[in-house]
Amino acid sequence: MTVQLHTPLGDEVLALHAGDHVELSGMVYTARDEAHLRMQKEGIPFDAEGAAVYHCGPVIHNNRVIAAGPTTSARMNMLTKFLLDRGVRAVIGKGGMGEAVREQLCGRGVYLAFTGGCAALAASHMTLRGVFFEDLGMAEAVWILELDHLPLVVGIDAQGNDIFESVRARANKEFGRYSKVQGLSDK
Amino acid sequence: MGTPDRSAILRALGRATADALREAVIRLPPDVKRALVCAAAAETNPVAQGEFHNIVRNIEQAETLGVPLCQDTGVPVVYLTIPPDVPLTTDLYDAVAEGVRLATKEVPLRPNVVDALTRHNSNDNTGAGMPAIHVMPGRKFSVTVLPKGAGAENVSRIAMLLPSQVEQIERFLVETVLLAEGRPCPPIVLGVGIGGTFDGAAALAKEALLLPIDEMTAFEQQLCDAVNRLGIGPMGLGGDTTALSVKVKFAACHTASLPVAVNVQCWACRRATVEVER
Structure with a gap:
């Protein structure tokens, strides 16, 4: 079952569970490292209430989105709290986020994962609607994108369930079956 | 002439x-598409199935639009x-x-x-x-x-193992993937260089990525199975396929050395050959 979501988001995101497939429509705002730093300093240029922020540095050509896959979200681990405090309900990216963001999302919002490398597919679900902070350059600017049913999966839900964390725990346990290596450094 | x-x-x-x-x-080259379609069909984890679905649709979309x-x-x-x-x-x-x-x-x-x-x-x-x-x-x-791409290149590693550590090659590969988690955009391909010199092993690892990935030797299959037991899955979201393939190239080395290099490649194992017209 795929859950349909539309921005601005509200309390419906609280009912989502890690592992749920969703399709997101409506406006989202791209932001990478530089945009987060700028928004912290100068304020958020869009209405943050119910907004969705997408970790993405798209390729824009002739006012069209050519490629817009996700970037690694963990780089924004320390830069996300102010957005959630201001009402952002969904963070979209790849690879998951740290423990701090998992706690900050509790009772407020969700982390949605989009498949890394799927830039052409992402672009086919998007229309460019505007831009903030264009002086930061194409990759770092905040682009306003209108999504049409972008297929995502809930990576971290509002109850503290985190797929990435459970996968990590299982992988670590599996790796435990290899004995510790006795190398030169251990003597 | x-x-x-x-x-x-x-x-x-x-x-x-x-x-x-x-x-x-x-x-993408035909062997890479075959490996992805095969892994997608065999996947049992529903979240991973969704990731594969997106990957396959993305490949089609890029080809259709020429982007x-x-x-x-x-x-x-x-x-x-x-x-x-x-x-x-x-x-x-x-x-x-x-x-x-x-x-x-x-x-x-x-x-x-x-x-x-x-x-x-x-x-x-x-x-x-x-x-x-x-x-x-x-x-x-x-x-x-x-x-x-940088995501996968950045989690690549090299080890100068001891000659007595042949059995540790598998552990080093699996550890490399464990540390990488979802960052290299799995399902990944691992190019492995074993032997030669410090630089030579790294060069072999990259050259291994030029080999067709839809066939593996018994040794390569053993390494691939070991990596897949981690269960990291597509994009680190869990699943049966963490690595699509492991390809290994060998060189002879010093009796006191065992260099092992792992070059990590995202699922988009991009390569193409064009003959120079003359």
């Missing part, structure tokens, strides 16, 4: 390089095959760089190449030692490109 026109050969080499880059960033699969169009790694009648001179390197500039404008490719320390972007994907060009002798005059 008259004297070959050197400038025409150089132009053709530049053109072939640009054509190979365009092909590589838009269309790059991924916005990280990589740095240009080039393997030149030079036949006996083409003298290997520095102008061949310049011609390949010209082809990279051409492709950057035409395709277009994202300008990824910067100065290592100042981080100044050349905006044409060339710079000191870039494109990385490797030359091998052969019968045909051809250009093979392997555009290499």
Whole structure:
């Protein structure tokens, strides 16, 4: 079952569970490292209430989105709290986020994962609607994108369930079956 | 046959390089598509099935629209095959760089190449030692490109193991993937270089990524199975397939050495070969 979501988001995101497939429509705002730093300093240029922020540095050509896959979200681990405090309900990216963001999302919002490398597919679900902070350059600017049913999966839900964390725990346990290596450094 | 026109050969080499880059960033090789479709069909985890579904649709979308699969169009790694009648001179390197500039404008490719320390972007994907060009002798005059994205390249590792640690090769590979988690955009391909020298092992690991990935030796299959037991899955979201394939190249080495290099490659295992027309 795929859950349909539309921005601005509200309390419906609280009912989502890690592992749920969703399709997101409506406006989202791209932001990478530089945009987060700028928004912290100068304020958020869009209405943050119910907004969705997408970790993405798209390729824009002739006012069209050519490629817009996700970037690694963990780089924004320390830069996300102010957005959630201001009402952002969904963070979209790849690879998951740290423990701090998992706690900050509790009772407020969700982390949605989009498949890394799927830039052409992402672009086919998007229309460019505007831009903030264009002086930061194409990759770092905040682009306003209108999504049409972008297929995502809930990576971290509002109850503290985190797929990435459970996968990590299982992988670590599996790796435990290899004995510790006795190398030169251990003597 | 008259004297070959050197400038025409150089132009053709530049053109072939640009054509190979365009092909590589838009269309995946048949063996890679086969491996992805196979893994997608075998996947039992519903979240992973969704990731595979997106990957397969993305491949189709890129081909239909003629646009790059991924916005990280990589740095240009080039393997030149030079036949006996083409003298290997520095102008061949310049011609390949010209082809990279051409492709950057035409395709277009994202300008990824910067100065290592100042981080100044050349905006044409060339710079000191870039494109990385490797030359091998052969019968045909051809250009093979392997555009290499940063996510997977950044989690690649090398170990100078002890000669007594042959059994630890598998552990080192599995540990590399464990540390990488979802960052290299799994399902990944692992190019492995075993033996040779410190630099040689790394070069072998990258060359291993040129081999067809839909066939594995028993040793490669054993390593691949070991990696997949981690269950990291597509994008680190869990699943049966963390690695699509492991490919290994060997070289003889010093009796006191055992270099092992792992070059990690995202699912978009992009490569293309174009013959130079002359």
